[in-house]
Amino acid sequence: NALVTKIKEQRITEKIQPVNVWVIDAAETPEYPAKPRKKLNILLGIFFGIFGGIGLAFFIEYLDNTIKSSEDVEENLHIPVLGVIPFSKIKNQRIENVVVDEPASLITENYRALRTSVMLCSAEKPPQTILVTSMASGEGKTTTAANLAFTIAKTGKNVLLVDGDLRRPRLHKVFNLENTSGLSTFLSGVSSGDILQKSSVGNLSIMTSGPIPPIPSELLNSVRMEKLVKTLSTKFDHIIFDSAPVLSVTDSQILTRFIDSIIVVARAGHTTYEAARKGLKILKEIEPHPIGMVINAVDTKRGWINHYYGYDGYCSRVADDS
Structure with missing residues (x-):
């Protein structure tokens, strides 16, 4: 009872203690x-x-470690850039035949500039046998080989375009030709007759790949291949080989034994400098040849290509006049 009494007294005391509170400023509702x-x-x-x-x-x-401009290529890889080909955004365009289908286009003019660079890349005389390759597939080597062959043939030279890619050949599709016989059947001894076919340009001949062989590198490294190149060199002013990618197989390395000059195609924004260095090292191991690069599918809007003082508009005017 005493404890309860003390608790009650304490509560009463707390209630009667004064609370010192001052209102300094009246509360207002914020805006x-x-x-x-x-x-x-x-x-x-x-x-x-x-x-x-x-x-x-x-x-x-x-x-981003990909190839974009000619200045960067010459600075980092120490090889000349022979040509810069702009990217085509036209749907369903046959880019492999753009030189024939659209002779007044900017792309065609860049291929003509490439032809001039190739013809002047050797000090003594223009290269007769040219190898066109790339680091990987899908970078435009077949397109470059076909259009380069077209532009050279249009100067009156006798040109032979050979599909040396015996693994994934495409030239017979580009030119709508039969591929039942060609390079592979000749090298294997199956056919010894005429394996050359004509194109839409009179002095441009095509040698398709033929059926895909089991071991392409063995055929390309044969004595028969060496004799074939020597024989064809007496009949044509220029021979262009479309070869397999360098980093995938050894076919391009083997073909360097028979050629005078090498064109390496790199796709802008796709081919890395690391891949380019590896591929160039491989190409230089067997036979030292003049090597130049073509930068393909360059985006003109990103400033990766020189417009040649408004050449695009100039080409358009030429097309209108013609």
């Missing part, structure tokens, strides 16, 4: 919330969005 600060947040979002995006773009560009 707008203290948080979030929308205008500040919007301004910060715009600022970081713009400058953060620009910084990220530069960072991604810094990490």
Whole structure:
């Protein structure tokens, strides 16, 4: 009972103690919330969005190790750039025959410039046998070989285009030709007759690959192949070989024994400098040859190609006049 009494007394004492409270300023309803600060947040979002995006773009560009411009290629790989071919955004365009189908286009003019570079790449005389290859598939070696053959043939030279890619041949599809006989059947001894076919350009002949053999490298490395190249060299001014990619198989290495000059095709924004260095090292191991690069599918809007003082518009005017 005494404990209960003391507790009650304590409670009463607490209730009667004075509370010192002063009202300094009367509370008012705010006109707008203290948080979030929308205008500040919007301004910060715009600022970081713009400058953060620009910084990220530069960072991604810094990490991009792909070939883009001729200046970078000559500085990093120390080989001349023979030509720069712009990317075609026209749907269903036969890019392999653009020189014939669209003679006044910017792409065709760049292939003509490539022809001039190839003809002048040797100090003594233009190369007679030319190997066109790439580091990997899908970089435009067949397209480059076909259009280069067209442009040289249009100068009146007798040109032979050989499909030396005995693994994934495409020239017979590009020119709509039969492929029941060709390079593979001749080298294997199955056919010894005429394996050359005509194209739409009178002085351009095509040798298709023929059926795909079990071991293409053995046929290309044969004595029969060496004799074939020597015989054809007496009949044609220029022989262009479309070969298999360098990093995939050894076919291009083998063909370097029979050629005068090498053209390596790189696709802008796709072929890396690491792959290019490996491929060039492989090509130089067997026979030292003049090597030049063609940068294919260059995006003109990204500034990776020189417009030759508005040549695109000039070509358009030529097309209109013709």
